[in-house]
Amino acid sequence: MSSSPQVPLEQVVKVRRAPRYGVFTALGAALGVVAAMILATVFDGTSEASPYTQVDYSLSQAFGFIMLWCVPAGILLAMLIALLLDRTVGRRSRDVTAVHELVVDEG
Numbered sequence: 662m663s664s665s666p667q668v669p670l671e672q673v674v675k676v677r678r679a680p681r682y683g684v685f686t687a688l689g690a691a692l693g694v695v696a697a698m699i700l701a702t703v704f705d706g707t708s709e710a711s712p713y714t715q716v717d718y719s720l721s722q723a724f725g726f727i728m729l730w731c732v733p734a735g736i737l738l739a740m741l742i743a744l745l746l747d748r749t750v751g752r753r754s755r756d757v758t759a760v761h762e763l764v765v766d767e768g
Contacts, residue, residue: 670760670761671758671759671760671761672758672759672761673756673757673758673759674756674757674758674759675754675755675756675757676754676755676756676757677752677753677754677755678750678753679747680743680746680747680750682740682743685739685740685742685743686736686739686740688739689735689736689737689738689739689740690732690735690736691735692735692738692739693728693731693732693733693734693735693736694728694731694732694735696731696734696735697724697727697728697730697731697732698724700727700731701720701723701724701727702720
């Protein structure tokens with residue numbers, strides 16, 4: 662006859678809220694796309710060719726180039742906000758009682 666170790670049925674644990682980083686990443690990327698759209702329409706450039714490449718860039722190409730900078734910047738900004746929220750809101754934790762249950766399958 663083997664004896665199984667006794668597991669406490671109730672245990673007090675700490676619970677805290679944490680931000681969902683995936684949501685903040687998606688919102689930051691969306692913010693970057695919106696910022697790129699605004700910047701591409703406000704600063705449409707000139708109708709002259711680029712002095713470095715001698716290529717005339719269209720509005721959609723300029724939007725793509727601006728988006729290469731704005732999307733990572735938006736993600737970085739959103740992740741910094743998420744980290745700040747985690748530091749401030751995450752400090753508040755509360756104690757709750759967790760109950761361990763043993764389920765036996767009699768099949």
